[in-house]
Amino acid sequence: MADVLVIGAGPAGLAAAAAAREAGGEVTLLDSSDVLGGQYWRHLPDSRPAERERLLHHGWDTFTALRRRLESDPHVRIVTSAQVWAIERDTGVPAVVHVLVGPPDAGGRQRLALRPDAVVFATGAHDRTLPFPGWDLPGVFTGGAAQALAKGERIAVGRRVLVAGAGPFLLPVAASLTQTGATVVGVLEANRLSTLVKGWAPRPWQLASTHAKARELAGYVANHVRHAIPYRTGRAVVAAHGTDRVTSVTTAAVDAAWTPIAGTERTVEVDAVCVSHGFTPRLELAIAAGCALTPDRFVMTGPDQQTNVVGLYAAGEITGIGGVDLAMAEGSIAGWAAAGGPPDDKAVRDGRRRRAAYRAFAARLEAAHGIRPGWTGWLDSHTIVCRCEEVSFGRLCGAADATSTTSLRSLKLSSRAALGICQGRMCGRSVEEILAGRVAGGRLRDEVVADQRPIAVPIRLGDLAARRDPEPPTASPSQSPTPNETE
Amino acid sequence: MSAYLRSAAEDPIRRRDGEPVAISVDGERLTGVQGQSIAGIILATGRLDWRVTSAGSRPRGVFCGIGVCFDCLVTVNDEPDVRACLRRAVHGDVVVQQHDPLPTPVEGSIDG
Amino acid sequence: MDCDVVVVGAGIVGSACARTLARAGLSVTVVDRGAAAGGTTAHGEGNLLVSDKRPGAELDIAQYSARLWRELSVELADELGPGFPSLEFEEKGGLVVATEERGAGPLLELAESQRQAGARVRVLTASEALRLEPELTPSAVAAVHYPEDGQVQPVIAAEALLASARRAGARILPHTEVTGPVLTESGELTGVQSTAGTIRAPHVVVAAGPWSARVASSLGATIPVVPRRGMVLVTTRMRHRIFRKVYDADYVGAVGSNGSELQTSSVIESTASGTVLIGSSRQMIGFDDRLRVNVLEELALKATQLFPFLRMASVMRVYGGFRPFTPDHLPLIGPDAMVPGLWHANGHEGAGIGLAPATAEILGALIRRESPAVAAAPYLPGRPALASVGGVR
Numbered sequence: 001m002a003d004v005l006v007i008g009a010g011p012a013g014l015a016a017a018a019a020a021r022e023a024g025g026e027v028t029l030l031d032s033s034d035v036l037g038g039q040y041w042r043h044l045p046d047s048r049p050a051e052r053e054r055l056l057h058h059g060w061d062t063f064t065a066l067r068r069r070l071e072s073d074p075h076v077r078i079v080t081s082a083q084v085w086a087i088e089r090d091t092g093v094p095a096v097v098h099v100l101v102g103p104p105d106a107g108g109r110q111r112l113a114l115r116p117d118a119v120v121f122a123t124g125a126h127d128r129t130l131p132f133p134g135w136d137l138p139g140v141f142t143g144g145a146a147q148a149l150a151k152g153e154r155i156a157v158g159r160r161v162l163v164a165g166a167g168p169f170l171l172p173v174a175a176s177l178t179q180t181g182a183t184v185v186g187v188l189e190a191n192r193l194s195t196l197v198k199g200w201a202p203r204p205w206q207l208a209s210t211h212a213k214a215r216e217l218a219g220y221v222a223n224h225v226r227h228a229i230p231y232r233t234g235r236a237v238v239a240a241h242g243t244d245r246v247t248s249v250t251t252a253a254v255d256a257a258w259t260p261i262a263g264t265e266r267t268v269e270v271d272a273v274c275v276s277h278g279f280t281p282r283l284e285l286a287i288a289a290g291c292a293l294t295p296d297r298f299v300m301t302g303p304d305q306q307t308n309v310v311g312l313y314a315a316g317e318i319t320g321i322g323g324v325d326l327a328m329a330e331g332s333i334a335g336w337a338a339a340g341g342p343p344d345d346k347a348v349r350d351g352r353r354r355r356a357a358y359r360a361f362a363a364r365l366e367a368a369h370g371i372r373p374g375w376t377g378w379l380d381s382h383t384i385v386c387r388c389e390e391v392s393f394g395r396l397c398g399a400a401d402a403t404s405t406t407s408l409r410s411l412k413l414s415s416r417a418a419l420g421i422c423q424g425r426m427c428g429r430s431v432e433e434i435l436a437g438r439v440a441g442g443r444l445r446d447e448v449v450a451d452q453r454p455i456a457v458p459i460r461l462g463d464l465a466a467r468r469d470p471e472p473p474t475a476s477p478s479q480s481p482t483p484n485e486t487e
Numbered sequence: 488m489s490a491y492l493r494s495a496a497e498d499p500i501r502r503r504d505g506e507p508v509a510i511s512v513d514g515e516r517l518t519g520v521q522g523q524s525i526a527g528i529i530l531a532t533g534r535l536d537w538r539v540t541s542a543g544s545r546p547r548g549v550f551c552g553i554g555v556c557f558d559c560l561v562t563v564n565d566e567p568d569v570r571a572c573l574r575r576a577v578h579g580d581v582v583v584q585q586h587d588p589l590p591t592p593v594e595g596s597i598d599g
Numbered sequence: 600m601d602c603d604v605v606v607v608g609a610g611i612v613g614s615a616c617a618r619t620l621a622r623a624g625l626s627v628t629v630v631d632r633g634a635a636a637g638g639t640t641a642h643g644e645g646n647l648l649v650s651d652k653r654p655g656a657e658l659d660i661a662q663y664s665a666r667l668w669r670e671l672s673v674e675l676a677d678e679l680g681p682g683f684p685s686l687e688f689e690e691k692g693g694l695v696v697a698t699e700e701r702g703a704g705p706l707l708e709l710a711e712s713q714r715q716a717g718a719r720v721r722v723l724t725a726s727e728a729l730r731l732e733p734e735l736t737p738s739a740v741a742a743v744h745y746p747e748d749g750q751v752q753p754v755i756a757a758e759a760l761l762a763s764a765r766r767a768g769a770r771i772l773p774h775t776e777v778t779g780p781v782l783t784e785s786g787e788l789t790g791v792q793s794t795a796g797t798i799r800a801p802h803v804v805v806a807a808g809p810w811s812a813r814v815a816s817s818l819g820a821t822i823p824v825v826p827r828r829g830m831v832l833v834t835t836r837m838r839h840r841i842f843r844k845v846y847d848a849d850y851v852g853a854v855g856s857n858g859s860e861l862q863t864s865s866v867i868e869s870t871a872s873g874t875v876l877i878g879s880s881r882q883m884i885g886f887d888d889r890l891r892v893n894v895l896e897e898l899a900l901k902a903t904q905l906f907p908f909l910r911m912a913s914v915m916r917v918y919g920g921f922r923p924f925t926p927d928h929l930p931l932i933g934p935d936a937m938v939p940g941l942w943h944a945n946g947h948e949g950a951g952i953g954l955a956p957a958t959a960e961i962l963g964a965l966i967r968r969e970s971p972a973v974a975a976a977p978y979l980p981g982r983p984a985l986a987s988v989g990g991v992r
Binding site for chain 3: 086087088089090096098105107113288389398399401402403404405406407409410413414415416419420421423445446453454455458459460461462464465
């Protein structure tokens, strides 16, 4: 029986773990959180039970059924609060996965080194927020923050909130806020109506099989109507104002390329603004394991969700931003294949069908809501681009001019952008795009990309220095079965 | 006008919050409930920032809320670089604002 | 495309050579198969060290180069203006610490020999060492202070040298790979074939760091330069608590060794951004660039022995690079022993950032048939010490 390690317990990872069990694999499921569900089904901890938590979620019953199924299976070992901090490529195994188990960022966490037969990467994505003047003020949040705090804490980030950016994700963000009692003063989609129509409409029949998706969206739209939230297209937040916290924002109409149109500015008083322009896949672990990327920077996968490295699979948002249904379809295919399930089995045929349908949906999502290059037009020279190192747009361009560099690595090292503790998760791709916009041909020829992070999360030197037992621990009933493991 | 915790009594999801948790934040005693993150407990008081940046001495708090941006770092029980949005508060936690100023060059190294 | 000199490699050494040659009035073309400053230059700490050099040819060139860096840092800042990122040149001094009795003797002996050879060296008592570095382990048994040790941000330094070279007329061709030689009928090298076409030049300088043997080989020459892997840990930003470059005394032994097995020794310092760099490891594993957690563990263990407070510090980044190792620990500077028209400026192992200016000056003088400020004989590629080792196949 194959030992299958699934990294990430969001929709893709949960589906992968279940499918790997169906195919007869022994499963270890890791998640950095202490609860399952990922960002999509982020929910309250057991210590704060809620009778009607499903009101906050789509597909809540799907989640709870999956959770029950996995938690009750003696061949599934669930390790929560498990942070993968590094992946080693070694001979004989697809990957050596190094894990810290314990409270987030604490010293003295337990260290594991797992050597499974197969790995399914289901690490998901996080919001991508483009820089704008004032985006570093307290009170400016990503959409994901508003949602996570609402669903996972029942905290509203403000009482009078503007939601802006691009993509259908803005709607569930607004819904989360209203469900927590906040007033959403508007939702701004930067893409214009004509772009949305062109992106969504060309082949409507392709959407017929994605009715679950349509239902999900309809739910958000209904929430919108119920709360009479204005929804505007072709408009963006171009600045946030305040001394120590946001008190107002400037919005402006943008053209099809997202370049702000002078004279269209309006000021809106808010106590919080939530801005998300799309998603960035969390690629660092797959990259560390040697997985190749597609030209548009997702993990490259084959028909069984296999990567270019034998034994490594990828599913969910790291293979393309497509939403929960696509993630689950991919997860079920990946888990099945990773556990050695026969490729023609009925169990995966259904997954493949769903995958095909939802991929068409994902392509439209990008066509309708993708980031356009004109956004740099709302930056001024003082706008912070790298939040960690406080590198302004002016300083970044100054370093690029001074060195005439065409290299992301050189620009990072000469400006310090993307070198801070978030390791370029927030600004890396924006820095790349700013630099690419300045070089002939508009493409960087670096062999490096902003997504490489060999140390996936910080690890304390004391923990790194701690000697690990040379012998694998004897299997205890609670730990068995486990992939080959040394601690 | 600011961040707040939706009270359990008004919450349409019929939430029951559990045991209280008391932590110290910059010397001030804050109470929350078990299962809240450190960020959650601070935000519930309406306070949005609890870190001072190294170069510009600017205030920062939660930005991404899911452990990606590292803006919300605090020192917890003498351990620096703890993401307040991820760490669940434990009764008695001592949380201190983090500010790591940039180093100044070493001048006048002693002569040999 | 014709010029006087083709420099292969736009790292710190190639950039320094290009600048020196261009300012001497030669027309220079720099080619690099990647972007500038993207190889070994971008994967090290930026050490400008005197402390780890043994008296003789190693120390001579190190001291000469330290002088040149002092001048260069001012010249480059003046020439490139305040808009150019700071080189972060800092003569912060080095502190070598023996934490065990058995390390103390060799450290003090080396220090004494360096002092006699003219290096600035000061043997410290334990309490003096703690005054310089209050967080240092109290179990240090011997310490030596080297005020001449310094550091520079290597990528910015290389970019600055290149920018200065460009101002002096040098042409830089990134993403251009050398594919073979251009030869005269009599077999003399007179340029290179490259992915950007033929570049004719009477002089070709190989400054390709650990890849120099490959480049030389493609041009018909054999040199004994092989890669020696090293890894550096980078911590998150912290309050300024480490003030100098601090090494454990094993470092000198590791630098001087020829072993191919893993060796680690602490090299610890703060950067201008508040992070702490933790090296160093040495391993001969070819160009295998995979992450090795056991190396990180050893580095972490030794660093926390030297500075116990670091146990609580977090590592957020690691980078690994390849040093251009030579069997006698001296760089190759000067004409190839066999191929006329081919020149070497490589083989600096871990000292390339520090030795780049001196290398450029010596090479420049030799190409112009002048006599260099430091005798070139110990660094010539045809030196007897390398004859017995032969080349890399």
